[in-house]
Amino acid sequence: MQTSVSQNKLVSGFTDKANKALGISKQDALISKSYLAVAFIALLLGGLLGLLQGLNRAGLLELPAWLNYYQVLTAHGILLVVVLSAFFTIGYFYAGLSHTLGGLLPKVRKIAWIGFWTKIVGFVLVVIPILMNEASVMYTFYPPMKAHPMFYFGLALIVVGVWFLAAGAFINVANWRKNHKGEHLPILAFFATGVFVLLVGATAFVAVEVLFMIIPWSLGWVDTINVMVARTLFWAFGHTAVNIWYLTAVSAWYVVIPKVIGGTRFNDYLTRVVVIALVIMNITGGFHHQIIDPGISLPIKFMHVFMSLAIGFPSLMTAYAMFRVFERTGRRKGAKGALGWIKKLPWGDVRFLSPFIAMAAFAPAGAGGIVQSTNQLDQVVHNTMWIVGHFHLTLGMSVVMTFFGVSYWLVPYISNRVLTPKMNKLGVIQTIIWTIGMVIMAFSMHTAGLFGAPRRTSYTTYGDFSASLGWDPYMAAVGVGATLLLVAVIIQVYAVFNMMFFAPKGTTEFPIAEVEADEAKTPYMTERWGVWVVVMLIVIAMAYVLPLTDMIVNAPPGSPPFKTW
Amino acid sequence: MMTQFIYGLLFYIFLMLPPVANLVESIMITHMHMQMPMLVVSGFLMAGIFLKRFPRFFEKWNSNGIPGITLFMIVIIYWTIPRTMDEALTYQAIEAWKFISLPFLAGFPLRDSWKKLTKAGKNLIIIIFTVKYFGMGALYIWSEDQLCNNYLVIDQLTLGWGFITTAICLVIYLVYAFTVDPTKYE
Numbered sequence: 052m053q054t055s056v057s058q059n060k061l062v063s064g065f066t067d068k069a070n071k072a073l074g075i076s077k078q079d080a081l082i083s084k085s086y087l088a089v090a091f092i093a094l095l096l097g098g099l100l101g102l103l104q105g106l107n108r109a110g111l112l113e114l115p116a117w118l119n120y121y122q123v124l125t126a127h128g129i130l131l132v133v134v135l136s137a138f139f140t141i142g143y144f145y146a147g148l149s150h151t152l153g154g155l156l157p158k159v160r161k162i163a164w165i166g167f168w169t170k171i172v173g174f175v176l177v178v179i180p181i182l183m184n185e186a187s188v189m190y191t192f193y194p195p196m197k198a199h200p201m202f203y204f205g206l207a208l209i210v211v212g213v214w215f216l217a218a219g220a221f222i223n224v225a226n227w228r229k230n231h232k233g234e235h236l237p238i239l240a241f242f243a244t245g246v247f248v249l250l251v252g253a254t255a256f257v258a259v260e261v262l263f264m265i266i267p268w269s270l271g272w273v274d275t276i277n278v279m280v281a282r283t284l285f286w287a288f289g290h291t292a293v294n295i296w297y298l299t300a301v302s303a304w305y306v307v308i309p310k311v312i313g314g315t316r317f318n319d320y321l322t323r324v325v326v327i328a329l330v331i332m333n334i335t336g337g338f339h340h341q342i343i344d345p346g347i348s349l350p351i352k353f354m355h356v357f358m359s360l361a362i363g364f365p366s367l368m369t370a371y372a373m374f375r376v377f378e379r380t381g382r383r384k385g386a387k388g389a390l391g392w393i394k395k396l397p398w399g400d401v402r403f404l405s406p407f408i409a410m411a412a413f414a415p416a417g418a419g420g421i422v423q424s425t426n427q428l429d430q431v432v433h434n435t436m437w438i439v440g441h442f443h444l445t446l447g448m449s450v451v452m453t454f455f456g457v458s459y460w461l462v463p464y465i466s467n468r469v470l471t472p473k474m475n476k477l478g479v480i481q482t483i484i485w486t487i488g489m490v491i492m493a494f495s496m497h498t499a500g501l502f503g504a505p506r507r508t509s510y511t512t513y514g515d516f517s518a519s520l521g522w523d524p525y526m527a528a529v530g531v532g533a534t535l536l537l538v539a540v541i542i543q544v545y546a547v548f549n550m551m552f553f554a555p556k557g558t559t560e561f562p563i564a565e566v567e568a569d570e571a572k573t574p575y576m577t578e579r580w581g582v583w584v585v586v587m588l589i590v591i592a593m594a595y596v597l598p599l600t601d602m603i604v605n606a607p608p609g610s611p612p613f614k615t616w
Numbered sequence: 617m618m619t620q621f622i623y624g625l626l627f628y629i630f631l632m633l634p635p636v637a638n639l640v641e642s643i644m645i646t647h648m649h650m651q652m653p654m655l656v657v658s659g660f661l662m663a664g665i666f667l668k669r670f671p672r673f674f675e676k677w678n679s680n681g682i683p684g685i686t687l688f689m690i691v692i693i694y695w696t697i698p699r700t701m702d703e704a705l706t707y708q709a710i711e712a713w714k715f716i717s718l719p720f721l722a723g724f725p726l727r728d729s730w731k732k733l734t735k736a737g738k739n740l741i742i743i744i745f746t747v748k749y750f751g752m753g754a755l756y757i758w759s760e761d762q763l764c765n766n767y768l769v770i771d772q773l774t775l776g777w778g779f780i781t782t783a784i785c786l787v788i789y790l791v792y793a794f795t796v797d798p799t800k801y802e
């Protein structure tokens with residue numbers, strides 16, 4: 052019996068061949084190239100600022116009077132967690148949509164460009180006040196700290212840009228489905244759909260926060276702001292954003308890595324179920340960032356522990372899936388014994404090595420996440436360097452190292468160039484340096500945090516207070532890690548621009564693994580995105596109505612704006 | 617089917633555990649919008665095996681799905697009346713009735729009836745729920761008085777907004793169902 056997935060393969064086999072012969076169209080390539088170029092410039096700048104922070108916290112570098120630590124930290128956060136991640140995600144998925152759906156529609160290309168420039172203008176509006184030290188509110192911009200209104204207008208434009216991109220993706224997907232009735236969306240486009248659904252959902256919250264609460268308040272139209280509501284709306288967005296970057300990395304783990312190692316991908320049905328589960332349950336996880344916030348009653352916090360841990364379930368499925376694929380592939384290549392397959396993996400291939408380390412990092416990162424979801428444990432680590440260590444594992448390793456691994460084939464693919472053995476070797480070196488740097492930095496951050504070192508604080512010895520002096524060796528190690536990391540950043544950015552403009556011409560494959568030949572048909576249910584979106588909305592409504600009603604009805608008087616720096 | 621039954625049963629038992637029941641019943645909105653639907657879900661899961669064992673019974677009484685869905689609606693609507701929630705907290709017998717009626721008189725018939733309904737029938741049910749949810753939402757939000765002895769006015773207000781937001785989600789679904797033509801895609 053022919054499964055509909057494999058039918059799907061027959062049809063897309065044709066476009067595949069066309070794509071292989073012609074590569075990606077020039078216009079589609081330019082879109083992805085622009086997004087990736089911005090992403091890696093953001094990495095360079097953000098990394099540079101990261102080094103400044105690391106050296107400052109190590110006690111080695113005093114920032115000059117015209118450069119405020121919080122100004123640096125704001126820029127670092129926004130450049131890396133907003134710009135790098137969002138631009139990479141969009142560049143990668145638009146290339147993926149173009150490849151798997153047989154090219155972008157001309158209309159969609161136009162939308163992608165409008166979105167690009169909207170985001171860039173928004174970004175410029177955000178950067179100007181940061182440079183002027185008028186917006187040192189960090190990437191969370193919690194009220195009652197108030198930045199220059201321009202900062203918030205910029206944020207709003209960035210959100211509008213994201214909506215354009217999501218609309219473009221949906222139009223292309225709908226068009227493909229009209230022309231491929233009854234077929235399953237190609238798996239990478241399926242991931243893209245999930246990601247853009249979540250992006251719209253997440254940014255809706257921050258849009259409400261910025262447009263209806265912060266902007267009127269920052270312009271002085273209203274005197275006070277409800278701080279708890281603003282924080283809650285922010286984290287519905289912030290948490291989901293980070294999970295979107297993670298889902299983007301996961302898409303490469305399921306779809307690309309199996310091909311890179313010469314295997315087939317994990318069960319198609321379960322893969323789609325993981326995507327749907329992550330989409331439905333994600334936004335409500337935002338509350339785990341507010342475990343220590345006052346004004347949320349304990350039963351609510353207790354129930355939200357389950358909501359947070361529920362997201363851990365698809366993550367564990369992912370871990371299982373990855374090792375299943377590795378083992379199966381290794382055995383087919385003739386591996387013997389329980390662990391022989393490990394030797395059959397292409398360790399010297401940066402396209403595998405970097406994402407593999409990314410996956411491995413998710414084990415300690417996930418364990419740390421479970422610690423932080425637990426109220427009593429989080430009391431110890433909340434707002435300490437532990438948290439900074441945690442998200443440099445999740446983002447700085449799991450997500451970003453997957454992106455790096457992807458860049459070694461994606462950039463050549465969109466540039467009609469090839470990855471040379473020399474560049475591959477440079478990539479492996481880059482991966483090793485980044486890994487060592489990040490492990491040193493994250494480990495010392497976790498430890499210093501356990502001993503109480505606060506995050507978001509420039510260097511101080513608290514009047515040579517004995518307990519805080521105990522943090523110093525670890526903070527010095529943070530400086531060492533940061534230095535190694537900047538070296539790796541420079542190599543990575545060099546590699547990307549070299550592969551984009553100077554590497555030898557040639558065709559590079561867009562690696563997408565096939566399903567197992569004898570796999571059962573995936574039920575059509577997975578394609579009913581309309582239903583999944585409604586389920587997601589109901590879950591969100593259930594989770595947020597209760598605390599938000601409480602925060603609004605029982606609100607304190609509200610806070611006027613403060614400039615704390 | 618058997619595994620579904622076991623999951624449903626375990627879920628049912630879990631919901632009956634006193635700490636779980638106490639926690640969700642301590643808050644009005646989780647009582648109505650979490651515990652009650654989850655009881656229906658547990659019945660829905662358990663029902664499969666019975667539908668298979670006793671097809672003739674269900675065929676005889678519920679051949680077109682309408683009797684079943686009517687029973688489902690009656691049970692559900694009954695449990696959205698403020699007074700019934702109060703009684704469930706006050707009288708053990710009513711609490712037991714809740715734990716029996718929702719899974720077995722709502723979850724079971726829903727499982728048997730839903731697939732028998734036509735598309736129009738399904739949408740009609742959703743429309744009825746949408747209207748009712750807006751109505752209940754308005755009632756709970758704008759009523760000046762405390763409707764339940766066991767819950768505060770703020771609980772009531774929260775529940776009202778829960779109804780309104782759910783109704784909005786249903787409207788979104790209906791818009792989707794009426795504007796997107798699945799035959800274009802499937």
Ligand code: HEM
Binds near residue numbers: 124443508
């Ligand atoms: C060159 C590599 C990097 C270095 C040296 C570095 C270093 C640091 C340091 C020292 C802090 C400040 C801790 C504090 O005072 O609270 C920090 C914060 C942060 N980093 Fe990095 N980091 C790097 C890469 C990344 C990457 C790749 C990401 C995300 C994709 C990232 C995201 C963040 C975020 C979100 C913060 C928190 C900002 C805040 O508290 O407002 N960093 N980083």
Ligand SMILES: [Cu+2]
Binds near residue numbers: 293339
């Ligand atoms: Cu989170």
